[in-house]
Amino acid sequence: LGPVTEAPARRPLRFRDLDEVAAALRADGNRLTTPRKLVLQALFAADGLVSAEHIASGADTGVALDLTSVYRNLERLEELGVVRHVHVGHGAAVYGLVGEGEHEYLVCDGCGKVTPAALDEVRALVKARFGYEVRFTHFPIHGRCADCA
Amino acid sequence: LGPVTEAPARRPLRFRDLDEVAAALRADGNRLTTPRKLVLQALFAADGLVSAEHIASGADTGVALDLTSVYRNLERLEELGVVRHVHVGHGAAVYGLVGEGEHEYLVCDGCGKVTPAALDEVRALVKARFGYEVRFTHFPIHGRCADCA
DNA sequence: TTCTGTGCAAACTATTTGCACGAAT
DNA sequence: ATTCGTGCAAATAGTTTGCACAGAA
Numbered sequence: 001l002g003p004v005t006e007a008p009a010r011r012p013l014r015f016r017d018l019d020e021v022a023a024a025l026r027a028d029g030n031r032l033t034t035p036r037k038l039v040l041q042a043l044f045a046a047d048g049l050v051s052a053e054h055i056a057s058g059a060d061t062g063v064a065l066d067l068t069s070v071y072r073n074l075e076r077l078e079e080l081g082v083v084r085h086v087h088v089g090h091g092a093a094v095y096g097l098v099g100e101g102e103h104e105y106l107v108c109d110g111c112g113k114v115t116p117a118a119l120d121e122v123r124a125l126v127k128a129r130f131g132y133e134v135r136f137t138h139f140p141i142h143g144r145c146a147d148c149a
Numbered sequence: 150l151g152p153v154t155e156a157p158a159r160r161p162l163r164f165r166d167l168d169e170v171a172a173a174l175r176a177d178g179n180r181l182t183t184p185r186k187l188v189l190q191a192l193f194a195a196d197g198l199v200s201a202e203h204i205a206s207g208a209d210t211g212v213a214l215d216l217t218s219v220y221r222n223l224e225r226l227e228e229l230g231v232v233r234h235v236h237v238g239h240g241a242a243v244y245g246l247v248g249e250g251e252h253e254y255l256v257c258d259g260c261g262k263v264t265p266a267a268l269d270e271v272r273a274l275v276k277a278r279f280g281y282e283v284r285f286t287h288f289p290i291h292g293r294c295a296d297c298a
Numbered sequence: 299t300t301c302t303g304t305g306c307a308a309a310c311t312a313t314t315t316g317c318a319c320g321a322a323t
Numbered sequence: 324a325t326t327c328g329t330g331c332a333a334a335t336a337g338t339t340t341g342c343a344c345a346g347a348a
Contacts, residue, residue: 031302093337131295149281182328201313220313303347309341319330321328322327323324323325
């Protein structure tokens with residue numbers, strides 16, 4: 001699974017570059033290994049949402065690495081608040097660097113496009129009508145985009 | 150995976166009982182086998198959303214059957230418009246009989262409760278704001294219910 | 299030197315597919 | 324007598340776990 005066609009709205013990242021993350025990792029007592037750096041490098045290079053498989057393939061870094069290590073690193077980075085993952089349909093989860101604010105998405109089941117969207121109004125409506133405190137960050141909204149509908 | 154705690158709103162089913170479905174199956178050139186009847190029996194008995202695993206276990210019918218057959222039957226029944234399935238989080242998909250109207254759900258990530266909800270307003274809002282024609286029938290909305298939030 | 303992180307193999311969950319036999323029509 | 328559907332086994336995708344060794348600290 002390659003990078004997901006993420007739409008516009010590039011948001012400022014919480015960690016601007018690899019060195020900033022490296023510092024955070026160090027501060028948290030983590031070692032700075034080659035695979036770990038490669039995972040981060042891939043995430044910065046991809047500049048969007050990618051699958052573990054894609055990172056492991058080395059498509060973005062030129063160096064392939066073990067899928068297991070990728071998963072373990074992504075998990076660690078997620079605990080650290082550096083990355084997050086989204087379930088974009090049936091396939092593998094996709095991972096991306098954490099930016100400022102919420103990370104809510106609309107997924108088009110037609111073309112597969114993943115569009116970041118500010119869904120505060122939608123959240124407020126669901127809260128008002130059903131008392132539900134919803135999040136679209138982990139399981140996004142699915143449907144058909146304007147082009148596909 | 151057992152039956153999902155589905156909330157109120159029992160909707161009239163498109164097929165009221167096993168015999169009605171049997172007729173539809175026949176009309177479509179399908180055979181009426183024992184496993185097929187058992188799958189339907191389980192779906193009617195469960196009266197909500199259940200996993201293939203649950204049906205295969207025979208918990209509701211007293212007769213266990215092969216998971217493969219369950220999946221194949223559910224697939225067939227889905228083609229026929231008798232059942233539909235929903236992805237309620239990370240685990241297995243859950244299947245249920247088709248009722249009248251839409252089947253939209255709110256899933257509580259806290260207690261696992263699955264609440265049918267009329268989300269027309271929400272759909273309209275997303276359509277107005279983003280041009281997206283969304284559906285919450287296959288991938289429902291996730292969040293925390295009033296009790297868990 | 300110590301202990302964390304890696305790579306490989308194997309387990310695991312959810313689902314699908316191939317194939318020979320049995321049963322519904 | 325035909326097929327269709329079943330059950331079993333094996334394949335598949337995505338992810339996790341166990342374990343011995345390598346390499347950061």
